[in-house]
Structure formats: C-alpha cells, structure tokens
Amino acid sequence: MTKVLGISGSLRRGSYNSALLRAAARLMPADASIEIASIRGIPLYDGDVEAQGIPPTVTALKEAIIAADGVLLVTPEYNNSIPGVFKNAIDWLSRPAADIKRVFGGRRFALLGASPGGFGTVLSQAAWLPVLRTLGTQPWFGGRLVVARAASVFDEAGNLKDAQIEEQLKLFLAGYVAFLRRAAGS
Ligand SMILES: Cc1cc2nc3c(=O)[nH]c(=O)nc-3n(C[C@H](O)[C@H](O)[C@H](O)COP(=O)(O)O)c2cc1C
Numbered sequence: 352m353t354k355v356l357g358i359s360g361s362l363r364r365g366s367y368n369s370a371l372l373r374a375a376a377r378l379m380p381a382d383a384s385i386e387i388a389s390i391r392g393i394p395l396y397d398g399d400v401e402a403q404g405i406p407p408t409v410t411a412l413k414e415a416i417i418a419a420d421g422v423l424l425v426t427p428e429y430n431n432s433i434p435g436v437f438k439n440a441i442d443w444l445s446r447p448a449a450d451i452k453r454v455f456g457g458r459r460f461a462l463l464g465a466s467p468g469g470f471g472t473v474l475s476q477a478a479w480l481p482v483l484r485t486l487g488t489q490p491w492f493g494g495r496l497v498v499a500r501a502a503s504v505f506d507e508a509g510n511l512k513d514a515q516i517e518e519q520l521k522l523f524l525a526g527y528v529a530f531l532r533r534a535a536g537s
Contacts, residue, residue, distance in 0.1 A: 353383040353531050356419035358412075360426045360437030362391060367465040367501035370509035371520075372425045375463065378521050383528045385423065388415050390440040401446055409443045413454050416444070421459040421491075421531045428466050428475035438482070445486060455486035459534055461527045463496055463520075465504070471497025489534075494526040 357376065359369040376385040392408040394400060416422055427434050445451050460483055464472025476497065483490045496519055498504055504513040511517055 353421075353528050353535075354419050355379070355383065355385045355421045355423050355528075355531070356388050356415050357385040357423040357425060358388050358390060358440075360390065360424065360434050360440075362436060365509060366427070367467070367498070367505055367509075368425045368427050368463075370505045370511065371463060371465045371498060371501075372423070373509065374511035374517070375423065375425070375520060375524060378517065378524055380521075380525050380528050383524075383531075386415065386419070388412055390436060393440045393443055396439055396442050396446075405446065406443070409446075412440070413444055413450065416454055416458065420535060421461065421527065422488075423461050423463060423527070424479065426462060426464040426472055426475050426479060428464060428468075428472040431474040432478040433475050433482070441482060441486075451486055455488050458488050459491060459531055460488045461491045461494075461523075463498075463523070465498035465501040467500065467502050469499050471499040473497045491527050491530045493530055494523045496520060496523045 357372045359372045361368045372387055379385055394406055426437060444454055462476045462479055464476055466472050498516055504516050506512045
C-alpha cells in the first residue's frame with residue numbers, strides 16, 4: 352500500500368483546495384491512499400515559542416510526514432504566491448533545523464491547487480519550488496494540475512463535479528503514485 356499524506360493550505364470551511372484534496376483521496380489508484388492532514392492549530396512561528404519547545408501540532412504533523420511515502424501539498428494562491436498560513440506551517444515543520452533531513456530530506460512531494468481565477472494556482476505552485484528545493488525534497492514534476500475557475504468545478508457541498516478535471520486528477524495521481532512506487536523499488 353502506497354501512503355500519501357495530503358495537506359490543504361486553506362483553513363476555510365468551504366475551501367476549494369480542501370475539496371480538491373478530498374476528491375484526490377477518493378480518486379487514488381488501487382493499493383494507494385491519502386491520509387488528510389491539517390495545518391489547523393499550528394501557531395504563528397515565533398522563535399520565542401520555539402525556545403519553549405516545538406508545539407504538539409507541529410510534532411504530530413512531522414511524524415505523519417515521516418510515516419508517509421509521499422506528501423501532496425494542495426495550495427491556494429494569495430497575491431500570486433504561497434498563502435502565509437501554509438508557508439508558516441512548513442516553516443514550523445522545518446524546525447529545529449537539525450530535523451530537516453529526517454522530515455524533508457529526499458521526501459517525494461507533489462503540488463496541486465485550485466483557485467476561482469483563470470490561472471488556477473500556477474504562480475503559487477511555482478513559488479513552492481524554491482522552498483521544496485531548500486528543504487532537500489524530491490519533487491515530482493511528471494504532471495501538473497492547476498484547477499482554475501474552481502466555483503464551477505465543485506458543487507456547493509464541495510464535491511468535484513467537473514468530469515474533465517476528474518480525469519486529469521486521476522491521471523495526475525496515477526503518475527505520482529507510479530513515481531512513489533518506482534522510488535520505493537516496488
Ligand atoms: C489575500 C488573498 C489574495 C488572493 N490572491 C489570489 C491570487 O493571486 N490568485 C488567485 O488565483 N486567487 C487569489 N485569491 C483568491 C483565492 O484563490 C480564493 O480565495 C480561494 O478560494 C482560496 O482558496 P480556498 O478556497 O482553498 O480557501 C486571493 C485571496 C485572498 C484572500
């Protein structure tokens with residue numbers, strides 16, 4: 352079984368990105384699954400808080416990452432870049448720096464994102480790349496899916512209703528899982 356940890360970068364109840372992550376969990380290939388993790392409860396990064404100890408929400412997310420074969424970041428786009436709450440979560444996960452290798456080193460990341468605009472999340476996905484490089488991850492570049500005009504892609508309950516995006520998402524996930532399996536030598 353290939354295990355992916357999926358993290359949505361939005362806290363919004365009606366988030367398109369969380370809806371996209373739920374759809375991805377439903378559309379995973381056979382013998383692969385997505386565990387949905389959350390950034391909720393992660394405080395704003397503050398070195399003084401860190402000096403008191405790593406918050407339990409951060410430690411729990413670090414351990415979930417370590418237990419997974421791959422990590423899928425489902426990112427919104429704010430002002431053509433990464434939303435602060437999502438970057439803040441990853442910044443916490445990179446502390447202490449001595450842990451970066453254990454949590455991120457060589458770990459196989461993939462990016463997805465949805466936005467109501469016409470360009471999907473193409474710029475925020477690109478903005479993640481230097482972060483993923485700095486942390487020593489191994490990003491998967493074999494597929495790209497930016498979900499534009501998200502208001503017409505999901506219904507009011509947050510279910511994926513666009514058949515074309517569903518097909519693209521299935522292909523994306525199949526490619527990513529194949530990459531994870533090749534890397535694991537299975
Ligand atoms: C501060 C802010 C900046 C935004 N900037 C962008 C942007 O640059 N590009 C874009 O496509 N959408 C932008 N949006 C709209 C978001 O894509 C939209 O709010 C989306 O629903 C957020 O993702 P979510 O549905 O997962 O919460 C912005 C929204 C906010 C609140």
